[in-house]
Amino acid sequence: MKPLDQAFFARDTLTVARELLGKTLVRRTEDRDLMCTITETEAYIGRCDKACHAYGGKRTARTQVLYAGPGTVYIYLIYGMYHCLNFVTEPRDEPAAVLIRGAVPMGNEDSIAQNRFSRKYQDLSAYQRKHLMDGPGKLCLALGLTRAQNATDLFGGELCVLDAPLPDGSQIRTTKRIGIDYAQEAAEFPWRFVLEGSV
DNA sequence: CTTCAGATGCTCT
DNA sequence: GAGCATCTGAAGA
Numbered sequence: 001m002k003p004l005d006q007a008f009f010a011r012d013t014l015t016v017a018r019e020l021l022g023k024t025l026v027r028r029t030e031d032r033d034l035m036c037t038i039t040e041t042e043a044y045i046g047r048c049d050k051a052c053h054a055y056g057g058k059r060t061a062r063t064q065v066l067y068a069g070p071g072t073v074y075i076y077l078i079y080g081m082y083h084c085l086n087f088v089t090e091p092r093d094e095p096a097a098v099l100i101r102g103a104v105p106m107g108n109e110d111s112i113a114q115n116r117f118s119r120k121y122q123d124l125s126a127y128q129r130k131h132l133m134d135g136p137g138k139l140c141l142a143l144g145l146t147r148a149q150n151a152t153d154l155f156g157g158e159l160c161v162l163d164a165p166l167p168d169g170s171q172i173r174t175t176k177r178i179g180i181d182y183a184q185e186a187a188e189f190p191w192r193f194v195l196e197g198s199v
Numbered sequence: 200c201t202t203c204a205g206a207t208g209c210t211c212t
Numbered sequence: 213g214a215g216c217a218t219c220t221g222a223a224g225a
Contacts, residue, residue, distance in 0.1 A: 042217070051217070062210065079218050080207030086217090099217060137218045179217050201225075212213090 001162040006155065009070035013089040013096040014191065017043040020087075021172060021195040024162040025103055027143040034111055034143055036133055037164070039199055040102030042177045043191040044086070046095035051183035054095035065151050066095035073159055075140070075150040082137030083146055087154065087161075101178070101192070103133045104199055105142075112142045170197040 001024065009016055020041050027034040046054035046066065053076075054066040065074045066088055074086040074097050086097040105112050112132050113121040121129070133139045140146070145159075154160050173194045180187050 044217075053217085060211070076217090077207095077209055079216060080209070082207095082218050084217060101217085135218070141219095177217070182215085183217095201223100203223085204221100206218105206220090208216105210214105210216090 001164050004071075004154070004161045004163055006069065006071045009087060009089050009154070010091055011089070013043045013045050013098060016087075016089045017041040017098045017191070018172065018193050020098060020100070020161065021193055022164055022166040022170065022199075024106065024164045025100065025143075026160050026162060027145070028158050028160075029144065032108060032111060034108050035106040036103035036139075036143075037106060037167075037195075037199060038100060038103050038161075039195040040100075040134070041193050042099040042101055043089075043193075044097050044099060045090075045191075048186075049183075049189070049191075050186040051177065051180040052095065052097075057095070063095065066097055067093050068151065069153070071154045073149055073152045073154065073157075075145060075147050077147060078137070083140035084136045085140050085143075085145055099136060100139060101136045102194075103139055105132055115144050116142050166195075167198050170195055170199055172196075 020038050023038050025036050044052040046052045054063045069092045072088040075083050085100045088097050090096045109121040133142045174190045175192045177192045
């Protein structure tokens with residue numbers, strides 16, 4: 001399948017967040033490609049969203065990446081020890097992004113198990129195998145992503161997203177976003193998208 | 200299945 | 213100095 005181009009990300013953030021479900025996220029390293037299917041996303045829109053790091057046009061050293069071109073990678077450190085992966089959306093200078101909250105591996109489970117637990121896949125518990133990438137921090141750890149990839153883009157670097165059809169029989173569930181209770185009315189916005197069913 | 204505490208360091212006031 | 217777009221392991225139901 002073809003890589004998604006910049007025009008894909010230059011659109012309305014809610015549309016991009018919804019349409020990223022089912023797409024293939026590719027993490028390139030020297031020796032191998034780690035691929036996975038995106039199953040959970042959230043939209044963050046600076047213009048109207050108190051949960052967005054760039055709410056109110058805020059520009060700081062951390063948030064200036066959100067003003068870069070669509071398809072730019074935004075990775076930040078959270079809770080002192082985990083990273084969150086985002087893709088910048090909307091036209092340039094319109095600060096917004098999609099948080100990639102979850103995925104399921106498409107092969108190379110050994111590399112992912114190594115990144116997450118420093119163990120072989122066959123030595124993981126059944127629980128661990130079922131939850132390899134079902135959270136934003138887990139996903140970044142599984143793919144070996146840190147702020148080293150911040151401000152790169154999806155068009156020729158270590159990361160890209162390939163087009164892919166939605167799996168047959170899958171459904172999209174829409175809910176409010178996770179972990180932003182401080183954001184007042186924005187905490188209720190139905191801006192989280194989860195791919196359910198046969199993935 | 201659920202709740203709970205603790206880890207840990209950057210970011211912005 | 214306060215707070216954070218989280219995860220883990222332990223313990224209880």
